[in-house]
Amino acid sequence: MSSILIVTDAWHPQINGVVRSLERTAQELVRMGVRVEFLTPGAFYTLPCPTYPEIRLSLAHRGMVRRAIDRFACEHLHIATEGPLGLLAASVAKSRGEAFTTSYHTRFPEYLSARLPVPLDWSYAWLRRFHNSGQGCMVATGTLESDLAARGFTHLMRWSRGVDEEVFRPHEGSVLPKDLKGPIFMNVGRVAVEKNIEAFLDLDLPGTKVVVGGGPQLESLKRAYPDVHFTGPKVGEDLARHYASADVFVFPSLTDTFGNVLLEALACGVPVAAFPVMGPLDVIGDTGAGVLSDDLREACLAALDIPREHCRAIALNYTWAASARQFLDNANRAHDIKAGIRRAPDAQGVTAPTGADL
Structure with missing residues (x-):
């Protein structure tokens, strides 16, 4: 596979795990000699997503997306999101009988139900049809794979994540205001209702709670929690220094499929406190780099005793180079599936089905 087109509705100026994962994977693929192109909302007129204006919805039609796909002339099509562009790209590929892959980044049914009274079964039925239509x-993670398989999703492929260990690393000292009392319990990420941030902010903890990030819930949480230190969004080296200024990284989300921020915090030498749910179970598990408990306060306090060097060592098991190799192998395997070629089991023991199996 020498060229890949990635279609994504999630893109700059959004700052989230989907965007970072796609960018870093693309960078590694280019190093491997693969030409990578992106089709994003930046190519079209857009309008803000209701209740979430930071997300831009593309005003495009099938012909526009088809012409864009033809212009890039890539061997493989990967659809990263289930938004307007993703749906149109899948429609084009299916009409032509061309192979394509998708990726499941977000537990959209749970996100939607946090905002609107939409039954989970309805959302999952729609997502199942979309993702099962590709190869x-x-x-x-394995936890997500098992969950989706139980819901009827098929031909699932593992694509893990990595961390930039050169950017995200331990730093001496703190970039936080000197008057903040320790210990510092920190959350980093999108400040939105689906992230369950109040579960962290409502905890009775010593020291100071810090929230790094922006999003639709930021201003309301600032008003509701005046004793919490909100920094707004941070990126790059500045973000790494904020991570390293914490004593414990608190991850209260119940809906993330992975949580890139978990790896970033660990790479900066910061132990994790989280609920025992998808994402933390896969990244932290029994590594000893964090504490998972239904009692999040208990997890926060216990995590204070974890050695920072151990956290860093666990994070270094994840590399973007390995992630990109996995992605590329999945793309190649999708074309084998479309051609009806059965391959040997992959690293997870999963054998690609033949065309007759689909």
């Missing part, structure tokens, strides 16, 4: 659906 592979990439998932980040």
Whole structure:
């Protein structure tokens, strides 16, 4: 595979795990000699997503997307999101009988139900039809793979994540205001209702709670929690220094499929406190780099005793180079599936089905 087109509705100026994962995977693929192109909302007129204006919805039609796909002339099509562009790209590929892969980044049914009274079964039925229509659906963890398989999703492929260990590393000192009392319990990520941030902010903890990030819930949480230090969004080296200024990284989300921020915090030497759910179970598990408990306060306090050097060592098991190799192998396997070629089991023991199996 020498060229890949990635279609994504999630793109700059959004700052989230989907965008970072796609960018870093693309960078590694280019190093491997693969030409990578992106089709994003930046190519079209857009309008803000209701209740979430940071997300831009593309005003495009099938012909526009078809012409864009033809212009890039890539060997493989990967659809990263289930938004307007993703749906149109899948429609084009299916009409032509061309192979394509998708990826499941977000537990959209749970996100939607946090905002609107939409039954989970309805959302999952729609997502199942979308992801099962391609030749592979990439998932980040074994827990997510098992969950989706139980819901009827098929030809699932593993695509893990990595961390930039050169950017995200331990730093001496703190970039936080000197008057903040320790210990510092920190959350980093999108400040939105589906992230369950209040579960962290409502905890009775010593020291100071810090929230790094922006999003639709930021201003309301600032008003509701005046004792919490909100920094707004941070990126790059500045973000790494904020991570390293914490004593414990608190991850209260119940809906993330992986949680890139978990790896970033660990790479900076910061132990994790989280609920025992998808994402933390896969990244932290029994590594000893964090504490998972239904009692999040208990997890926060216990995590204070974890050695920072151990956290860093666990994070270094994840590399973007390995992630990109996995992605590329999945793309190649999708074309084998479309051609009806059966391959040997992959690293997870999963054998690609033949065309007759689909």
